[in-house]
Amino acid sequence: MSRPASTYRVQLTPDFGFAQVAEIAEYLRDLGVSHVYLSPILQATPESRHGYDVIDHSRIREEFGGASGFREMAQQLAAHDLSVVVDIVPNHMNTVNAQFWSVLKNGPASPYAKWFDIEWVDGKVALPVLGDDTPPVVDGDVLRYHEHAFPYPGHYRLVDWREGPGYRRFFDVSTLIGLRVEDPAVLFATHEVIFWLLDEGLVDGLRVDHPDGLADPRGYLERLRARVGETWTVVEKILIGPERLPDDWPCDGTTGYDVLNRVNGLFVDPAGKEPLVRLFTELTGQPSEYRPVMAQAKREVLELFFGAEVNRLAKSASCAPETVRELLAAMPVYRAYVVPGEPPPPESVEIVELAAEACSPAVQPLVREVLYGSAESIVRFQQACGPVMAKGVEDTALYRWYPLACLNEVGGEPDAFGVTVEDFHDFCAEMVPYTMTTLSTHDTKRSEDVRARLSVLSEMPEEWAAAVAQWSAAVRFDPHLDYLAWQNLMAAWPISVERFTDYLLKAAREAKTAISWINPDSAYERGLREFAEAAVRLPIGEFTERIEPFAMSNSLAAKLVQLMMPGVPDVYQGNETTDFSLVDPDNRRPVTYPRKPETSWDAAKLLVTTQALRLRRRLGGAAPYLPLWAEGEAAEHVIAFARGGDHRPQAVSVATRLPVRLARIGWGGTTLTLPAGTWRDLLTGGLHTGRIPLAHLLGQYPVSLLERHDL
Numbered sequence: 001m002s003r004p005a006s007t008y009r010v011q012l013t014p015d016f017g018f019a020q021v022a023e024i025a026e027y028l029r030d031l032g033v034s035h036v037y038l039s040p041i042l043q044a045t046p047e048s049r050h051g052y053d054v055i056d057h058s059r060i061r062e063e064f065g066g067a068s069g070f071r072e073m074a075q076q077l078a079a080h081d082l083s084v085v086v087d088i089v090p091n092h093m094n095t096v097n098a099q100f101w102s103v104l105k106n107g108p109a110s111p112y113a114k115w116f117d118i119e120w121v122d123g124k125v126a127l128p129v130l131g132d133d134t135p136p137v138v139d140g141d142v143l144r145y146h147e148h149a150f151p152y153p154g155h156y157r158l159v160d161w162r163e164g165p166g167y168r169r170f171f172d173v174s175t176l177i178g179l180r181v182e183d184p185a186v187l188f189a190t191h192e193v194i195f196w197l198l199d200e201g202l203v204d205g206l207r208v209d210h211p212d213g214l215a216d217p218r219g220y221l222e223r224l225r226a227r228v229g230e231t232w233t234v235v236e237k238i239l240i241g242p243e244r245l246p247d248d249w250p251c252d253g254t255t256g257y258d259v260l261n262r263v264n265g266l267f268v269d270p271a272g273k274e275p276l277v278r279l280f281t282e283l284t285g286q287p288s289e290y291r292p293v294m295a296q297a298k299r300e301v302l303e304l305f306f307g308a309e310v311n312r313l314a315k316s317a318s319c320a321p322e323t324v325r326e327l328l329a330a331m332p333v334y335r336a337y338v339v340p341g342e343p344p345p346p347e348s349v350e351i352v353e354l355a356a357e358a359c360s361p362a363v364q365p366l367v368r369e370v371l372y373g374s375a376e377s378i379v380r381f382q383q384a385c386g387p388v389m390a391k392g393v394e395d396t397a398l399y400r401w402y403p404l405a406c407l408n409e410v411g412g413e414p415d416a417f418g419v420t421v422e423d424f425h426d427f428c429a430e431m432v433p434y435t436m437t438t439l440s441t442h443d444t445k446r447s448e449d450v451r452a453r454l455s456v457l458s459e460m461p462e463e464w465a466a467a468v469a470q471w472s473a474a475v476r477f478d479p480h481l482d483y484l485a486w487q488n489l490m491a492a493w494p495i496s497v498e499r500f501t502d503y504l505l506k507a508a509r510e511a512k513t514a515i516s517w518i519n520p521d522s523a524y525e526r527g528l529r530e531f532a533e534a535a536v537r538l539p540i541g542e543f544t545e546r547i548e549p550f551a552m553s554n555s556l557a558a559k560l561v562q563l564m565m566p567g568v569p570d571v572y573q574g575n576e577t578t579d580f581s582l583v584d585p586d587n588r589r590p591v592t593y594p595r596k597p598e599t600s601w602d603a604a605k606l607l608v609t610t611q612a613l614r615l616r617r618r619l620g621g622a623a624p625y626l627p628l629w630a631e632g633e634a635a636e637h638v639i640a641f642a643r644g645g646d647h648r649p650q651a652v653s654v655a656t657r658l659p660v661r662l663a664r665i666g667w668g669g670t671t672l673t674l675p676a677g678t679w680r681d682l683l684t685g686g687l688h689t690g691r692i693p694l695a696h697l698l699g700q701y702p703v704s705l706l707e708r709h710d711l
Contacts, residue, residue: 025077053093100115125166191224239333252435261412264558294397302329305391428566437563467543481514564615564651568621631672634670654705655704
């Protein structure tokens with residue numbers, strides 16, 4: 001089974017389906033990618049813009065062109081030497097589906113009752129939909145409540161929408177019900193279409209969504225691999241800090257958030273931490289330390305959203321709900337990988353016990369139960385950690401504590417300023433060869449080029465503080481939000497009032513300090529819109545233009561590093577040129593093809609992307625990685641490495657980092673020694689070998705990509 005040289009992520013929508021993907025086959029081939037990586041393709045809610053709300057696993061989505069459209073697309077891609085990777089969703093599906101309807105109608109006797117993780121109470125499952133005093137209405141054999149419909153009569157009870165459901169769900173989204181793919185029959189029924197696409201050679205790789213939600217991720221991946229063989233498979237696993245993917249998970253790696261945060265860190269100056277944190281605390285009144293904010297956010301979401309999950313775990317573990325909340329809030333990772341019936345791994349024991357040290361002594365019996373107790377307690381604890389991290393950290397704390405917002409990414413730690421070249425090389429040396437690498441995804445909080453601009457602020461905090469003071473004197477609204485607004489307005493510039501307002505509304509709702517998704521405030525939201533309108537009229541673009549050369553340097557350097565480092569590089573749709581998108585749905589806006597450069601930054605980024613992807617196709621995925629080191633006064637400002645092949649280097653990548661400080665000191669006599677060989681410089685013209693002055697090597701661009709050619 002082949003492994004991708006690179007992938008290109010496409011977000012399918014009812015407006016951009018299989019036929020539209022087929023139309024860009026030639027463009028993607030010329031770009032240099034080997035595989036087209038599609039968002040979920042099975043039948044979802046008809047109007048869905050993302051596809052993670054599947055309603056029928058037996059059909060390829062009609063809005064995209066159905067099975068025939070998929071086959072025609074795959075054939076067109078194959079004619080251009082392109083294969084297909086698909087995004088699969090084993091953890092959950094939308095509650096509006098035929099199988100769950102059968103369960104609601106027939107209760108535990110339904111042949112589909114085993115599909116879902118349901119808590120039956122007196123033979124009924126709780127459905128959280130009630131929101132007012134409007135009574136449900138009987139309509140023949142259907143019970144209707146507003147837009148909802150249920151079988152009449154049935155094995156369910158309607159409860160307030162703020163209550164948790166009587167089933168496992170995806171995070172706090174009650175319209176997405178958890179699937180029990182640990183049951184072989186359920187796994188086959190929900191994967192049958194995917195399997196035949198693989199069997200027919202129409203699909204060549206899999207991206208597995210949210211494995212942490214499963215009862216047994218390792219067991220699922222083992223059964224998947226037993227069925228699909230060595231098909232390239234990566235998992236959407238969020239790893240925090242030094243955490244690594246479990247060695248016993250049979251897959252090729254992650255979807256790349258661990259890589260994203262390390263590449264991003266290369267371009268953040270640690271010296272900016274103290275002044276930027278001080279500025280943040282002065283403007284917002286928030287604490288100077290992130291960890292207390294994160295802990296508080298996790299406690300809040302446990303109270304707000306996860307009462308049902310906490311109560312089920314407390315019942316299973318025979319402890320108080322408050323004890324469960326306390327331990328879950330202290331957990332630092334998305335999962336601790338304990339499997340019922342097996343001794344818990346020492347690192348898992350350490351993670352849980354260290355978390356317990358921050359709690360009251362009352363959690364100790366719970367610690368023993370979730371490590372060594374019943375299968376139900378172990379699994380439910382594992383499945384609860386991820387949602388608390390996702391909602392408490394990604395969707396709350398990262399919107400409250402943001403001295404430098406480019407650090408506030410999925411799996412990122414906003415108080416960790418900077419990654420050293422040495423640490424990055426060490427990380428690359430440990431990477432598995434076919435893990436995915438990425439800089440932007442459909443789930444990132446902001447695009448790679450927005451982050452490239454924000455990284456510059458770490459090198460010029462005083463100038464940034466002066467600009468913010470000037471803008472704040474002209475327009476202000478909410479101290480908990482304004483500083484986040486200024487960062488994102490500057491970094492996404494130019495941006496329309498509508499896009500900026502939508503971002504701020506989402507940010508305010510996620511932060512939950514003034515409003516939230518479940519507690520709106522029309523007066524606050526009106527004030528926020530007025531703030532956005534006034535802010536966009538300010539000359540923010542003058543500052544953005546001022547830092548543009550440095551931001552461009554960060555952008556091109558990060559792109560080259562990500563595309564040429566170990567792993568399978570992914571390009572998110574449109575990011576072969578500049579993209580200044582914010583969090584979804586902003587980053588899922590339609591993309592126009594072919595991408596045509598409109599600025600010098602666009603042209604340079606497209607050149608870097610194309611040359612790197614084409615070289616990667618020739619180089620092979622398992623090429624050894626060799627760190628290279630610069631010498632001289634500006635040595636810390638370069639990240640360089642060679643990729644090998646045939647026992648000798650085949651390509652050298654060189655990139656500039658921390659460009660603001662570099663501009664002050666210059667390259668001087670700083671040099672880089674290239675490995676032996678004869679080289680052609682793909683970006684800057686002819687070049688000899690040996691010890692090269694950096695000023696020559698990085699003359700026209702802040703990056704250089706060299707390929708060896710035999711004489």
